[in-house]
Amino acid sequence: MPAAQNTSARPNRITALFGTDVPVVLGPFGGVSSVELTAAVSGGGGLGSYGLYGYSAEAILTTAAQLKKATAKPFALNLWIPTGDETPSIPKEEFDHYVETLKPYFDEVGLPLPEMPHRYLPDYDEQVAAVLEARPAVVSFVFGVPAPELVEEAHRRGIVLVGTATTVAEAVALEAGGVDAVVASGMESGGHRVSFLKPAEESLIGTFALVPQVADAVSIPVIAAGGIADRRGYAAARALGADAVQVGSAFLATRESAAVPAYRAVLHSPAASETVLTRVLSGRLARGIPNRVIGELSTTAGTAPFPVQNWLTGRFRPQAAAQGNTELMSLWAGQGTPLIRHDSAADVLAELLSGGEILA
Structure with missing residues (x-):
């Protein structure tokens, strides 16, 4: 076995906690x-991860x-915690206004305009109950601290909990709330910015400034996320105090995704x-590759609040994806995406773990 593999596979707090062989986590995708x-x-x-945004029990x-x-092998299921700023419903006339704004995109992909739904998201408590019943090795959270009773019940069932900061x-x-490990998610990360104590726009700290500060501030294991796509990012994160790395875009680009x-x-x-931070596709700040729909919606008079906007654009985006129309999709991606060189999960893992050679 190459020296890099030996170095990377040394047991540490994360591999011991998760029951995995190497300190690499797949970013959960919504x-x-x-x-x-x-x-x-x-x-x-x-540690493979699976995002459950929008999933029923x-x-x-x-x-x-x-x-x-x-x-x-162990895997993680990921949940979005309600922050309290979600808009559960809007007046019908307001809904119709937002639908009319998006009408050209429904027309372009050949879909009828959607009717106003009874609700825009599944019930969070029902999701939690299902996840606890499923009993994965790990449950990870974004947008907040899990409730004390959830932490207690998960630990009673032997489930490891991971929060995202x-x-x-x-x-x-998150440490005070009882989670077992924390993901330090830098602003380079693709997808939604999962801030919860202050607005996302006021929480844009780079990964390699955030990781050492978090490592100094908490006693639980730290997982670095954001802009990590190759051996150099892996080595840098570990050198700065991360027990593991979480990687999204490099795995998203593989044929298994x-x-x-x-x-x-x-x-x-x-x-x-080139990536941009935008609210126009979901109503919450997220990082992705700019395309026509982002450019056009950025110039409209207004965007529906979350989760209404995410639900509305989520009616035409899958059809656009099925048609290969990337101009009407959400192309979430991190700032490390240009570093991607591989198209299989095994090769991405091997690339990351060869960063152990740099540390050796």
């Missing part, structure tokens, strides 16, 4: 997680069963060198 990719990362010795149990069939204060709050071929092609293209 909408593009796949059983195949999650199982591939877990089977390769890391029944879908969660079905997905967990599929994951357990696909791998006998975008600031030192959030990391401290649920991203459609056109999306993966963009991740491997020069277009990935």
